[in-house]
Each structure stands twice: as C-alpha cells, then as structure tokens.
Amino acid sequence: MSNQHAESGTKGYIIGFIASLILTAIPFYYAGTQSLSAHTTYAILFGCAIVQVIVHFVYFLHMELKTDEGRWNFISLIFAAIVVLIVIGGSLWIMWNLNINMMM
Structure with a gap:
C-alpha cells in the first residue's frame, strides 16, 4: 500500500515539475523575443506566475481543501498572506507619507 502512495507522490512531483518548467518557459520566451506588446507580455507573466503559485x-506543498488538515493549512496561508x-502596504504608506512631508 505504501508503494502505491510513493508512486503517486512521485508522479505528482513530476507533473508539478513539468508544469513549473512550462510556466517558466512561456514568460521567458515572450520577454526574450519581444513578439508581443509590453502590456500583453506583462499580463502573460502575471498570469503564469499566479498559475505557478x-x-x-x-x-x-500538498495544499488540498478536501481534508480538515488541508483546510487549516489554507487558513494559515491566507492569514500569513494578509x-x-x-506589513508591505503599511511600509509603503509610511514611506510615501514621509516623502511627501519631508520634501522641501
């Protein structure tokens, strides 16, 4: 039984690796060839980045919402992202505010 889980785990890793390679190669191709407009290239880059995440x-990371443990992992991820x-938004706001107020 454990052998079956190891094979499915290896298969999953291979699928994820190949998908990651493809999702990395697509933006590199369009950025390198400059065959599309800058806005379209940025949209493809952003879209591939989201799909790759x-x-x-x-x-x-085996984040799945089917199990109770997977749901708690997802909730922890959302909390960390918030x-x-x-922190990033507050830092940018503070830096912008300091820049505006400190300009001569």
Missing part, C-alpha cells in the same frame, strides 16, 4: 501549492500585505 497554484501548481506549487497543489503539487509540492499579515504580509498589511
């Missing part, structure tokens, strides 16, 4: 969560956004 999801691929990493599913195939490498804290990081608050």
